[in-house]
Amino acid sequence: MSLPRWMEPLLEAGEMREIDRWAINERTIAVDELMERAGEGLAGVISRRAPAGRVVFVCGKGNNGGDGIVAARVLRQAGRDVEVLLVWPAEWMGSDAQAQLKKLPGAKPVAFEAGRLNKAQVIVDCVLGTGSSGKPRSPADQVISEMEAAKAPVIAADVPSGVDATTGEVEGPAVHCVATAAFHRPKVGLWVRPGKEYAGEVDIVDIGIPRGGPARPDAGLIGSGVLREVPRRGATSTKFSSGNVCIIGGSRGLTGAPAMTALAAMRAGAGYVTVGAPASLELSFTVRLLEAMVVGLPEDGDGHLDASGLEPVLKAVVRADAVVLGPGLSKNPQSQALARAVAPRIDVPLVVDADGLNALAGQLEEILAGRRWPTVLTPHAGELGRLLEVDSAEVERSRLRHVREAAAISKAFVVLKGDDTLVAAPSGRxxxxxxxxxxxxxAGTGDVLSGVIGAMLAKGMPVAQGACAGVYAHLRAGQIAAAPHGPDGVIASDVIASLPAALSA
Ligand SMILES: NC(=O)C1=CN([C@@H]2O[C@H](COP(=O)(O)OP(=O)(O)OC[C@H]3O[C@@H](n4cnc5c(N)ncnc54)[C@H](OP(=O)(O)O)[C@@H]3O)[C@@H](O)[C@H]2O)[C@@H](O)CC1
Ligand SMILES: Nc1ncnc2c1ncn2[C@@H]1O[C@H](COP(=O)(O)OP(=O)(O)O)[C@@H](O)[C@H]1O
Ligand SMILES: [K+]
Structure with a gap:
């Protein structure tokens, strides 16, 4: 199935190779034509971002190196001071790149020498592209470390060397770039951490590959168009048709979390919001949430939900269109047991967040796989690590792999939070x-996100669309909240207040 319109496709290295092969074999576009356009585009990116001073190209032996040679020619012809350094002997280069070497006017390329990077105004990384696999090997590894250590900014051809174009994983040395000229379409690894941190700004270069290629990408960026899919209130709307969200959570010391989830759900358009929280804390919600309903639930007498509360919880959610389970729930064993008992029994879309996620650690499949309605999990890397019983550092090293694994096991949509929030479907998309x-x-912006997603699902959006609309609106609200004074003074309540503007733009 092709991607929805609001997703901008991203390619894996294998998909890019397939498209290249199709363009060359089926559309009879010559490799040197593609390389010419890639090199010209790269030269354009360099001219825009570094309009003066010496440009030092560092070229590998594959087509990524060939793109660099083309760009070096274009810039020399435009009068720029250009030096070309080769990582491997010229005769080891692929035939297409060797053909470009013959066309290079001016000084011949020389073997790589770290000292030559000192005179660069800008360095162009053309060592490894989509043909790279595994950790950089000698001599590329040393060269990559030298580029990383150099003072001058680096611009990457297609992918920063050392970053896996398909996954964004970085196993060995890699180069932090100010910008990456992505040929045809950006590769997935430019947008997933840690690769994203190496890519810098991503500039797309059209290399003349026609539409209709063979790849059916399974990953893409969430575009602003997703907000057009959000149902809006109209003349015939009622508070119930606008979306009825019930939030179950809260504990002594953690009353802010469900309150913010509730406010965020309301500001994201839900017409009717209920908070189910420990009975002794009811008053704190009543005074804070004027527009929400509050239901006091059985507790241990010390402000923690009790496992005996299953039936009252099911009663509280009976009219809800979507439920958010977990904000402020705490790690109290009784409350965790309650979450495990509740999750399989909610017969509407369910968002599980925060300590609700911790209750599922190691039992994702047993607890969720039998649910008849969609589930969205919203972990950060620490919570995903606990769910999968792996270290959070391991999750951060391979974010795509772990988010897909959790979605496959739980048959849920998993939103792995971060600057590169990833929304994985059980299908792997x-x-x-x-x-x-x-x-x-x-603190608290995660609670805001679960409320926004809850509102989207309560409005009846398809689950993938609802989760992505929630992520996008939350991001925009975070940007809007930071606009007056910068990001440092933003608090989660500002993000809630900015949701209507984020959703109406
Ligand atoms: N195809 C096309 O039509 C077009 C492609 N285009 C461009 O080509 C790029 C893809 O080119 P590519 O496939 O030639 O591979 P590329 O990334 O340059 O390098 C692979 C070389 O590095 C080596 N190598 C691999 N892994 C390694 C490692 N870990 N550590 C060390 N070395 C390693 C490997 O050698 P090997 O190890 O196999 O001996 C091989 O020689 C793409 O990103 C885009 O820029 C555009 O011009 C448009 C048209
Ligand atoms: N540097 C960042 N850039 C963009 N978004 C971020 C950044 N740091 C955190 N976020 C977002 O903020 C939210 C934080 O959620 P979470 O870690 O659960 O916090 P809390 O539990 O305190 O609410 C997530 O949506 C995450 O994607
Ligand atoms: K590169």
Whole structure:
């Protein structure tokens, strides 16, 4: 199935190779034509981003190196001071790249020498592209480390060397670039951490590959168009048709979390919101949430939900169109047992967040796989690590692999949060947030996200669309909240207040 319109496709290395082969074999576009356009585009990116001073190209032996040689020719012909350094002997280069070497006017390329990077105004990384596999090997590894250590900014051809174009994983040395000229379409690894941190700005270069290629990408960026899919209130709307969300959570010391989830759900358009929380804490919600309903649930007398509360919880959610389970729930064993008992019994779309996720650790499949309605899990890397029983550092090293694994095991949609929030479907499809809202790096913004997604699902959006609309609106709200004074003073309540503007733009 092709991607929805609101997703901008991203390619894996293998898909890009397939498209290249199709363009060359089926559309009879010559390799040197593609390389010419890639090199010209790369030269354009360099001219825009580094308009003066010496340009030092560092070229490998594959076609990525060939693209660099073309760009070097274009810039020399335009009068720029250009030096070309080769990582492997010229005669080891592929035939297409060797053909380009013959056309290079001016000084001949020389063997790579780290000292030559000192005179560069800008370095162009053409060592490894989509043909690379595994950790960089000698001599590329040393060269990559030298580029990384150099003072001058680096621009990458297609992919920063050392970054896996398909996964964004970085196993060995890699180069932090200010920008990457992505040929035809950006590769997935440019948008998934840690690769995203190496790519810098992504500039797309059209290399003349026609539409209709063979690849059916399974990953893409979440575009603004997803907000057009959000149902809006109209003349015939009622508070119930606008979406009825019930939030189950809260504990002594953690009353802010469900309150923010509730406010976020309301600001994202839900017409009717209920908070089910420990009975002794009811008053704190009643005074804070004027527009929400509050249901006091059985507790242990110390402000923690009790496992005996299953039936009252099911009663509280009976009219809900979507349920958010977990904000502020706490790690109390009784409350965790309650979450495990509740999750399989909710017969509407369910969002599980925070300590609700911790209750599922290691039991994803047993608890969720039998659910008849869609489930969305919203972990950060630490929570996903606990769910899968792996270290959070391991999740951060291979974010795509782990988010897909969790979605496959749980048959749920998994939203792995971060600057590169990844939304994985059980089928393996992944939608990726562009990020760039550092104001969101503050306590409580996760509770806001679960409320926004809850509202989208309560409005009846298909689950993947609803989760992505939630992620996108939350990101925009984070950017809007930071607009007046920068990201540092943003608090989660500002993000909630910015949701209507984010959703109406
Ligand atoms: N195809 C096309 O039509 C077009 C492609 N285009 C461009 O080509 C790029 C893909 O080119 P590509 O496939 O030639 O591979 P590329 O990334 O240059 O390098 C692979 C070379 O590195 C080596 N190598 C591999 N792994 C390694 C490692 N871990 N550590 C060390 N070395 C390693 C490997 O050698 P081997 O190890 O196999 O001996 C091989 O020689 C693509 O990103 C785009 O820029 C555009 O021009 C448009 C048209
Ligand atoms: N540097 C960042 N850039 C963009 N978004 C971020 C950044 N840091 C955190 N976020 C977002 O902020 C939210 C934080 O959620 P979470 O870690 O659960 O916090 P909390 O539990 O305090 O609410 C997530 O949606 C995450 O994607
Ligand atoms: K490169």
């Amino acid at each position: 992944v939608a990726i947030s562009r990020g760039r809202a550092p104001g969101l790096a503050t």
